[in-house]
Amino acid sequence: KKNGRGRYQVFAGDMDDLLLRKRKVESELRNALNGGTGIKLVYQPIFAADGKTILGAEALIRWAHEVHGALPPAQFIAIAEERGMIGQLGKWVLHEACRFAIGTRLPWVAVNVSPLQLRDFGFAEQVASILTETGLAPERLQIEITESVLLESSNATRMALAALRQSGVGIVLDDFGTGYSSLSYLRRHAIDKLKIDRSFVRLLDDGDGSSSAIVRALIDLAVALKVEVTAEGVETEEQKVQLVGMGCHQLQGYLLSPPLETTQLLTLPGLSSGD
Ligand code: C2E
Ligand code: CA
Ligand code: CA
Ligand code: CA
Numbered sequence: 001k002k003n004g005r006g007r008y009q010v011f012a013g014d015m016d017d018l019l020l021r022k023r024k025v026e027s028e029l030r031n032a033l034n035g036g037t038g039i040k041l042v043y044q045p046i047f048a049a050d051g052k053t054i055l056g057a058e059a060l061i062r063w064a065h066e067v068h069g070a071l072p073p074a075q076f077i078a079i080a081e082e083r084g085m086i087g088q089l090g091k092w093v094l095h096e097a098c099r100f101a102i103g104t105r106l107p108w109v110a111v112n113v114s115p116l117q118l119r120d121f122g123f124a125e126q127v128a129s130i131l132t133e134t135g136l137a138p139e140r141l142q143i144e145i146t147e148s149v150l151l152e153s154s155n156a157t158r159m160a161l162a163a164l165r166q167s168g169v170g171i172v173l174d175d176f177g178t179g180y181s182s183l184s185y186l187r188r189h190a191i192d193k194l195k196i197d198r199s200f201v202r203l204l205d206d207g208d209g210s211s212s213a214i215v216r217a218l219i220d221l222a223v224a225l226k227v228e229v230t231a232e233g234v235e236t237e238e239q240k241v242q243l244v245g246m247g248c249h250q251l252q253g254y255l256l257s258p259p260l261e262t263t264q265l266l267t268l269p270g271l272s273s274g275d
Pocket of ligand 1: 073
């Protein structure tokens with residue numbers, strides 16, 4: 001019994017710890033957002049099937065923490081979602097990405113949007129005013145949403161997606177294949193592009209025919225729906241060759257380019273507005 005109680009206390013201690021850590025991260029993130037310090041966006045180019053032509057870039061958030069160093073975005077995004085800060089964070093990301101893109105020759109920039117942002121009734125208006133403010137054409141912005149957004153499909157979400165698409169903003173279904181989207185969801189929601197999750201791309205060089213059959217099916221589905229298809233997480237030449245052979249339109253991954261600092265990105269041929 002003593003032991004059991006001891007264990008419980010250790011567990012309770014861990015819980016307090018976790019909560020404290022989260023609170024700390026929360027307040028630090030708040031400061032970073034308000035002061036605009038420590039957080040930034042990096043950009044990973046997305047290529048045509050030739051592996052050379054840059055079609056656009058995905059904005060990915062980075063936060064260099066004073067003490068803990070670089071924190072994985074998935075981690076602090078989850079905290080921002082939990083603590084009601086994702087609206088502010090998401091707005092900063094959208095504004096920053098549009099402001100950056102307007103000063104470049106990037107054909108488009110893709111921005112990850114949390115399902116919680118989309119649930120907010122003002123989201124489409126927020127995007128519209130950021131586009132007006134920065135002067136970026138709607139066609140040069142793509143927003144990446146996940147399948148869970150289509151599943152819950154509230155009125156607010158549905159209307160926001162329709163309004164955005166109507167205005168010319170591209171809608172990309174991210175992490176495609178990992179969620180529950182069915183043909184009917186895809187048909188009901190107007191999507192411009194499907195992005196195959198890297199967990200599937202990774203299967204391509206294990207030499208197993210059934211793995212590549214899955215990727216082939218995902219690409220065929222995109223083609224049948226007449227939407228573009230991107231593969232993310234392309235790390236090997238073998239994956240690239242197979243994907244292109246299957247008719248994949250766009251490629252993204254370390255093989256072609258890692259996420260880049262803005263200055264690095266602008267050294268790529270044709271991307272700087274001064275070129
Ligand atoms: P995601 O949207 O699926 O983004 C792709 C992730 O894969 C990025 O991780 C990217 O750096 C990484 N990646 C790119 N190429 C390769 C590759 O060849 N191999 C491997 N192993 N990884 C590759 P990152 O930057 O750590 O972002 C993780 C996730 O955090 C993103 O997944 C996205 O869901 C979320 N995220 C990042 N930035 C934002 C943001 O500004 N807003 C929101 N809401 N979410 C964001
Ligand atoms: Ca993404
Ligand atoms: Ca993914
Ligand atoms: Ca994602």
